[in-house]
Amino acid sequence: MASLSFTANLQRHLRCETQELAGATVREVLEAACASNPRLRGYVLEDDGSLRKHMNIFLNGQQIEDRTNLSDSVNEADELYVMQALSGG
Amino acid sequence: MQKLLISTRKGLFLAQDKGGRFEISRTSFLGDPVTLTLCDDRDNTWxxxxxxxxxxxxxxxxxxFGESWAEVGTPSYPEKPESAKDKTPWSLKSIWSLATAGPDRPGALWCGTIPGGLFYSSDRGTTWSLCEGLWNHPQRTNWFGGGADHPALHSIVVDPRDSNHVFIAVSCGGVWETCDAGETWSVCADGMRADFMPPDRAGDPTIQDPHLIVACEANPDMMWAQHHCGIWRTCDGAKSWQEIASAGPSTFGFAVAVHPSDANTAWFVPAISDQHRMPVDGNVVVTRTRDGGKSFEVLTDGLPQGHSYDLCFRHALDIDESGDRLAFGSTTGSVWTTANQGDNWQLLSGNLPPVYAVRFV
Structure with missing residues (x-):
């Protein structure tokens, strides 16, 4: 199981505590979280399933490579963080 | 007591009329961008x-009435089919217009978006469905972004006589009409002119850039358009549009308001031009016609004259149901109101965040 955590700024809008989830790719782990929390998808992903422009996902401390299909491989005990980019004003 | 909702880059502000002067009485979503509001007077839902x-x-x-808010459904686009040839992403970028769907459709709403899709809700925004009749129209792929990266559906005008009859307008995609509640659509921007296109396409109705269209409540066949290239008016339900050649200091701008019972009376907040989106000579003015665009008055009383650089966005001018009171807000955080059709203006605040929209309740 991989762990999935979220920026505190996202928790201002919806409940999303750190979870242990199964999945072989970033997409599968995120979809597992969305299954029990459908609103989460629209906050993190575009309608076409790609990662929102100003969001980041870190896998073991590194930004994921594939922001479109979220196909980066995930292994047991990996740590995923859904963060927001440093943008705004 | 009359109220005004002010949507800004840093939250939603509710102002109330306190003895002839509006004062801010409540904030919501402070710190978050609020692009627009809709007050549904059929069931008092905001x-x-x-x-x-x-x-x-x-x-x-x-x-x-704005004391508490709950998130409801967000319109979302279906998966883009492999066969789709358009370059537009099928993904919601902005909610760009909201309208009630008519007195005989309680709880039903229309929502216009960037990148150009129109959505319909029959359950007060809980769920939404894409209006496929418009989205799948073959000429929709002619549309392109103007200002925004993608086409922006900013105007929804529901005919008060028949809720099946709806106009929408798109930057840059022209004006469109349905007579069957969205099943089929036809473009109706004949007479408009796009100076930003090569000459042989300047008259193409499907690429026009109306910034906003409004219809007179009592005479819905009379509509006004503040267009990227000037001001246009129709007297025949958008079958043809006629350009208004001159309107005070400039015909460029984004916003327009029409009197609810007198279609010949309309207001605009002009800026210099496409390339210079600020008031002419640094003077904030409102222009008003009472004769269908034959002549315009330039209204300045109570508005800053000199070194003022306020721009009024398309949804940041509103008129109330009496037709006497108007309000407009600016990119530099000013909001003014008038109780006498613009003869005199009062500053509500000069220190708000950039104003995206104002709406009387």
Missing amino acids: YAALEHGHFGPKLHRSED
């Missing part, structure tokens, strides 16, 4: 469209 920089557009609903 809606607010938010646009989180990181988390995307969201829609909220209030059933207690």
Whole structure:
């Protein structure tokens, strides 16, 4: 199981505590979280399933490579963080 | 007591008329961008469209006149088929217009978006469905972004005589009409002119850039358009549009308001031009016609004259149901109101965040 955590700024809008989830790719782990929390998808992903422009996902401390299909491989005990980019004003 | 909702880059502000002067009495969503609101007087429900920089557009609903808000459904686009040839992403970028769907359709709403899709809700915004009749129209792929990266559906005009009859307008996609509640659509922007296109396409109705269209409540066949290239008016339900050649200091701008019972009376907030989006000579003015555009008055009383650089966005001018009171807000955080059709203006605040929209309740 991989762990999935979220920026505190996202928790201002919806409940999303750190979870242990199964999945072989970033997409599968995120979809597992969305299954029990459908609103989460629209906050993190575009309608076409790609990662929102100003969001980041870190896998073991590194930004994921594939922001479109979220196909980066995930292994047991990996740590995923859904963060927001440093943008705004 | 009359109220005004002010949507800004840093939250939603409710102002109330206190003895002839509006004062801010409540804030909501402080710190978050609120792009526009809708007050549904059929059931006293309020809606607010938010646009989180990181988390995307969201829609909220209030059933207690703005005291509390709850997130409802956000329109979403279906998966783009492999066969689709258009370059537009099938993904919601902004909620860009909201309208009630008519007195005979309680709880039903229309929502216009960037990148150009029109959505319909029959359950007060809980769920939404894409209007496929418009989205799948073959000429929709002619549309392109003007200002925004993608086409922006900013105007929804429901005929008060027949809720099946709806006009929408798109930057840049012209004006479109349905007579069957969205099943079929036809473009109706004949007479408009796009100076930003090569000469042989300047008259193409499907690429026009109306910034906003409004219809007179008592005479809905009379509509006004503040267009990227000037001001146009129709007297025949958009079968043809006639250009208004001159309107005070400039015919460029984004906003327009029409009197609810007198279609010949309309207001505009002009800026210099496409390339210089600020008031002419640094003077904030409102222009008003009472004769269908034959002549215009330039209204200045109570507005700053000299070194003022306020721009009024397309949804940041509103008129109330009496036709006497108007309000407009600016990119530099000023809001003015008038109780006498613009003869005199009062500053509500000069220190708000950039104003996206104002709406009388």
